[in-house]
Amino acid sequence: MKKLLVLLVLLAFSSCTPMKRAQTGLARSIAGQERIKVDGYEVYCSEGKVCSEIDVLSISMENRDKGKVRVTFKNRTGNTALFQVRLEIRDPAGAVTETRPENIAIPPTQELSWEMPGVAKQGGTVRVLMNTAY
């Protein structure tokens, strides 16, 4: 019995990291990150729920340096949705430009065209990162 007790105490002190990893892994798999393609560009939702409530209808990027990136969102829910958007622009040489996270509110069931000026790169690609707004 004593051996079991010692073993359990040792277990308690040694297994925290894998236990925590399992917990967060489980939480992450429930929340579910999601990657989808829209108009040839990647949309990444760190929590899949965001992508299930907000549709990305279109993404376009001007094919010139310092041009605009335009993304059209649709709120699928019956509430005013609030979420966070960031852009990651990669030029042909691989250099990455990131925009700051921006909170976007969309009235129930409506669409919104959101534009970020001055970030496009000629021949580049854009990745739209969506997250919950905290």
Added chain:
Amino acid sequence: MLKQLLVSTAFLLVMSSCTSVTKQSSKTTILGASQEDTLGGTGTSSADIRTMAERMARDIAAIEWENYKVVRIALTHIENETRFPINANVIKDRLLADLVEFSQASAPKTAPAQGEVAPGPAKIQFTESVGANVDFRLSGRITALSKGSSEGVSDYLLYSFKLVDKANTVVWMKTYETKKQGNVGVMYR
């Protein structure tokens, strides 16, 4: 029976000893600068300032200045005409930092030789003082439409920025808007 109790206790011990190490104490919480705090408030937030400064700076840096090798812009003032006591210099400094950062990316790598036209985009320089060598003046104004009732308050804030040339002609203007509804009682200091 005792064995089961011990196993359950150990399991609970494992779970409780696995509390998050990245979770912050309740005394002071350090937030990301673009993160909304839990205090609320319908006025300007740090996220608004960061977003609007980035948008304005990127837009100005993307202007194609024809017939200019060097453009000198003076960021003069930002007027606050709202009920919120905002330190406008927070916006001004954030904006100036972003203007310098995003405009440097578009500056030509080498200066053109004397008498030659600049091969790339014009170099943009910024100052805070208006002198004779300034080509454009950049200023901002914050205006608001505020409502209040027993249910709470609502504020629509309009941040407008404009570039005017020496003849006082507006050559560029952009706005950033927020509308927030909330409870009365949040103090802006």
